[in-house]
Amino acid sequence: MKEKIQISTELVRALREKTGAGIMDCKRALEACGGDLEEAQKWLFRQGAAVAERKAGRQAKEGVIASYVHVGDRIGVLVEVNCETDFVARTPQFRELVKDLTLQIAAAAPLYVSRNDVPPAEIRAQEQAIAQEHSGKPPAVVERIVAGKLEKYYATVCLLEQPFVKDQNITVAELIASKIQELGENIVVRRFVRYQLGETA
Incomplete structure (x- = not known):
């Protein structure tokens, strides 16, 4: 019988800070990956993707429209991100995700949400x-x-397939999948627009 590896509280805390996943999920991921922090992070994102796939058919009509104007007032972003309930739309985790998405759009200048839109x-x-x-x-x-x-x-050019600006090891789609797992609801980036000063249509 395989001996169960002992996972320290510090390691669980480090993974939790990196991913925002629950304590038990972090512990399970670290146990599954032999205590390897980087592999455990990937394991969690794979789990999140599986959960996201299961929830993809659920209607997401709540959420927020958020704006961001970059320092210097030269780039502006509007994005609509939907979830299933107003309760989740008001959570700090959802709001943080939306803020990260506005920063992503400002910094990486995607043209479409997904490859289906090209x-x-x-x-x-x-x-x-x-x-x-x-x-x-x-x-x-x-x-x-x-x-x-x-x-x-x-x-x-596709927002969901871009490397996340704050962590190049994951894509924006994987970031959203991890939030779907954390919040238990389908989350959809509905649309966005990015303006750059002096840009012609």
Whole structure:
């Protein structure tokens, strides 16, 4: 029988500070990962993603519309983030998530919420440009290159696929999934707009 590893309170506290997960969840993650803090963090985010997937079909019509104006008044953001109940919308955890999302949009300048929002014509244009750039290579190689570069493109222009500005080890989608697990409700970024001074449409 495998001996159960002893997890210190300090380690649980450190993981809790990093992820915002509950004490028992942090302990379970650390036990599952042999006390490795980084692996336990990934384990928690995977659990959060599974919970988020189960809750994805639930209606989210409450929430907030939040604004953020960057220092110097040159960048402004409006975002609508929905949850299932007004109770969760008023919690500090939800408000903190929304604030983090406004900062993300200001800093990383995404164009779309998810890859489903990218117009097909734009995807085709990207595919054609990448394929043309590597036109001398065998078709199977070009296909792999196109697929890989498209993934990088999505990670640049789609909010949910961007690395989170405060922790580059996770994506925005993983951040939201962890909050869904923590708060027990579906959370959806409905829409956003980002303004930059002097920018033309």
